[in-house]
Amino acid sequence: MAIKDYIRERFFPHMLCAGCGHGTVLNSLLRAIENLGLSKNDIVMVSGIGCSSRIAGYVDFHSLHTLHGRALAFATGVKMSRPELNLIVPMGDGDALAIGGNHFIHAARRNIDITAIVMNNRTYGMTGGQFSPLSGYGTLATTAPYTNIDHAFDTVELAKAAGATFVARTTTYHFQQITSILQKAIKHKGFSVVEVLSQCPTYFGRKNRKGSAVDMLEHYKKATTRVGSKAKKENPDLIERGVFVQKKLPEYCSEYDKIIERARKGQ
Numbered sequence: 001m002a003i004k005d006y007i008r009e010r011f012f013p014h015m016l017c018a019g020c021g022h023g024t025v026l027n028s029l030l031r032a033i034e035n036l037g038l039s040k041n042d043i044v045m046v047s048g049i050g051c052s053s054r055i056a057g058y059v060d061f062h063s064l065h066t067l068h069g070r071a072l073a074f075a076t077g078v079k080m081s082r083p084e085l086n087l088i089v090p091m092g093d094g095d096a097l098a099i100g101g102n103h104f105i106h107a108a109r110r111n112i113d114i115t116a117i118v119m120n121n122r123t124y125g126m127t128g129g130q131f132s133p134l135s136g137y138g139t140l141a142t143t144a145p146y147t148n149i150d151h152a153f154d155t156v157e158l159a160k161a162a163g164a165t166f167v168a169r170t171t172t173y174h175f176q177q178i179t180s181i182l183q184k185a186i187k188h189k190g191f192s193v194v195e196v197l198s199q200c201p202t203y204f205g206r207k208n209r210k211g212s213a214v215d216m217l218e219h220y221k222k223a224t225t226r227v228g229s230k231a232k233k234e235n236p237d238l239i240e241r242g243v244f245v246q247k248k249l250p251e252y253c254s255e256y257d258k259i260i261e262r263a264r265k266g267q
């Protein structure tokens with residue numbers, strides 16, 4: 001199948017701003033799905049609300065556009081009733097870790113076989129640039145005109161601590177890495193978290209004087225390094241990219257099937 005066969009062309013042109021990183025994530029995701037040779041009938045994309053969540057409307061999979069922060073709860077319901085399907089949940093940093101933070105940690109703890117993509121642009125893009133739990137101390141936002149005093153979560157550390165069995169991070173500059181990591185994440189049997197640093201030139205970039213979308217991409221190139229690289233030891237401020245966790249643990253739906261079986265047999 002060609003990439004265009006995975007797209008719902010009737011919903012184009014898309015609503016993303018010029019230079020938004022989320023389009024790159026969509027492009028890289030479709031390439032991952034094409035490389036895996038998945039049938040679009042076997043994929044369910046569940047999203048909440050946000051610029052990132054809008055990508056669910058542009059793919060010709062089964063798609064559910066649900067409530068802000070609740071995509072993982074809906075996805076859990078779908079996965080438990082149809083465990084043979086591939087569940088992919090694209091989220092913004094606000095969607096995943098502010099209003100949806102509780103669903104995020106518990107989906108990770110249960111190890112349910114869902115691929116969660118956190119598009120981290122460090123802001124609430126859709127609603128006009130409010131600060132999010134990933135904006136970071138000292139940044140500017142429409143709701144923090146005198147600087148943000150909240151400290152940021154580290155998505156990777158949070159996902160690891162909550163029990164996710166596949167945890168990775170990359171950026172929109174490294175678009176080929178998005179594809180290769182997403183392929184691994186989708187194939188992984190368990191809860192997989194892929195954080196993608198994705199630029200919002202319109203709000204985070206403008207408020208924080210980060211320049212154009214291209215400048216923001218250049219920043220991702222300079223500010224990140226391969227996981228475990230020598231560069232990180234020399235410069236601890238560098239953000240690591242790559243796969244941090246990939247381990248096997250019992251998956252939630254499989255375990256649930258065993259419980260049903262035991263209940264049927266009365267054991």
Ligand SMILES: Cc1ncc(C[n+]2csc(CCOP(=O)(O)OP(=O)(O)O)c2C)c(N)n1
Nearest residue numbers: 049050051052068092093094095124125126
């Ligand atoms: C229950 C509820 N609260 C708040 C909103 C308003 N709202 C819509 S999107 C959004 C934040 C979007 O930010 P993020 O999830 O980071 O995605 P982005 O738009 O940056 O990609 C908010 C607060 C809503 N739709 N529903």
Ligand code: SF4
Nearest residue numbers: 016017020051125200
């Ligand atoms: S507001 Fe930001 S996140 Fe939303 S489409 Fe525009 S650039 Fe992307």
